[in-house]
Amino acid sequence: MSVFRPQNWLDRLFAISIILKGLDGLGELIAGLFLLFVRPRTVNRIVVVLTRGELREDPRDFVATHLVAAAHRLDVHSLLFVAIYLLAHGVIKVVLVAALLRNRFWAYPWMLVALIAFIAYQAYEIVIEPRISLILLTIFDIIVVLLTWREYRVQKQRRAPTD
Numbered sequence: 001m002s003v004f005r006p007q008n009w010l011d012r013l014f015a016i017s018i019i020l021k022g023l024d025g026l027g028e029l030i031a032g033l034f035l036l037f038v039r040p041r042t043v044n045r046i047v048v049v050l051t052r053g054e055l056r057e058d059p060r061d062f063v064a065t066h067l068v069a070a071a072h073r074l075d076v077h078s079l080l081f082v083a084i085y086l087l088a089h090g091v092i093k094v095v096l097v098a099a100l101l102r103n104r105f106w107a108y109p110w111m112l113v114a115l116i117a118f119i120a121y122q123a124y125e126i127v128i129e130p131r132i133s134l135i136l137l138t139i140f141d142i143i144v145v146l147l148t149w150r151e152y153r154v155q156k157q158r159r160a161p162t163d
Contacts, residue, residue: 002103011154014147018097018111021144025093032086040074047071089118100148105159108152115145 006012035043048071051064058064092114099107122138125131 022097028090
């Protein structure tokens with residue numbers, strides 16, 4: 001079985017970026033599984049406990065107030081949607097990253113398609129409700145797309161028959 005072996009600093013940057021994507025996917029899997037088995041009321045309590053100290057220090061803390069507001073809006077259906085969304089994202093990322101690290105050529109175009117779809121959805125979300133975290137994630141995803149595209153072209157060239 002062939003394993004991806006970085007040849008230069010761009011290859012190493014590509015490897016690091018997809019490993020980060022894989023870890024992100026693993027985190028999404030864990031969060032999605034957790035949300036499948038928890039009630040909205042429990043999520044609300046956890047968020048209140050986790051943000052209590054920060055809100056005591058600064059009652060207008062941007063992140064804490066938004067987390068609490070989002071937790072208060074949760075219902076069973078929205079929690080299920082978020083769980084399924086996280087699980088789907090996580091599975092896609094973990095499978096594709098594992099395939100890329102195993103140097104599976106088919107995974108490059110699929111990773112590009114998946115990332116471009118994620119970027120499109122994130123762009124929509126940014127237009128609806130701009131968040132710095134989502135903007136930074138989108139920038140990172142664009143960088144990963146560019147690195148993946150470059151590596152795809154390199155791999156394609158290596159596989160091309162020589163005349």
